[in-house]
Amino acid sequence: MSNFKITYFPCRGRCTAIKMLLSDQGMTWEEDTISSLSEWESSETKKESAFGQLPGFTDGDFTMYQSNAILRYLARKFDLYGSNDKEAACIDMLNDGVEDLRMKYLNMIYTNYEEGKADFVKSLSVQLNHFEKLLFKNQEGKVCLVGSKVSYFIFLICSTVPLLHLTVFPSRRCNSVHLTACSQTPLTILTSLCH
Ligand SMILES: CCCCC[C@H](O)/C=C/[C@H]1[C@@H](SC[C@H](NC(=O)CC[C@H](N)C(=O)O)C(=O)NCC(=O)O)CC(=O)[C@@H]1C/C=C\CCCC(=O)O
Secondary structure, eight states: OOOEEEEEOSSSTTTHHHHHHHHHTTOOEEEEEOOOHHHHHTOHHHHHSSSSOSOEEEETTEEEEOHHHHHHHHHHHTTOSOSSHHHHHHHHHHHHHHHHHHHHHHHHHHHOHHHHHHHHHHHHHHHHHHHHHHHHHTGGGTSOSSSSSOOHHHHHHHHHHHHHHHHHSTTSOOOOSOOTTOTTSOHHHHHHTTO
């Protein structure tokens, strides 16, 4: 029985990796969903949040914000942060790479969707190829992206790539990144790539 709570909007956005990680660890959580922007703007939740944004995450009497910090908090808690400082640093490096890509994507969808989409799509294979190259540097992709243990990063990449893909190619399924080489990846995550 856990005391986790996720406070967020009714979209995938920045919470899917957190939910995948918890689910993979067999955890349950409560969801507090803010269903409209008007509700959000006038809410106590916004006033109380650290930076006036969501997601928020509660573990018992501890509440925190910033999706990547939440992922790292859970990674430490569930031993999903590599086997040593260097692996942890590489996992963070990959996380920051996804963050850069996510910001490019958000900038495109919110400020320049019609005109920016073609260039974004063109650059996407190059961007994803960086991750694929890093994956294959690690024992030719036969294990995980970093080291030999599943890390929090796998939940991030598996939740971000379908989001990018579905937005850019709404009618297609996601198959653009080679992640099947992560033999230890839980089936639930790989399955999620196909939906
Ligand atoms: C019905 C209301 C829906 C509101 C949706 C919301 O406007 C959009 C959310 C996108 C944001 S996350 C929410 C945002 N928080 C942050 O940007 C936190 C950044 C922080 N560094 C971190 O936690 O990592 C927020 O609180 N906005 C409100 C405010 O007042 O500022 C970024 C996304 O990824 C969200 C949506 C993107 C794509 C949606 C794709 C469709 C889907 O998945 O359903």
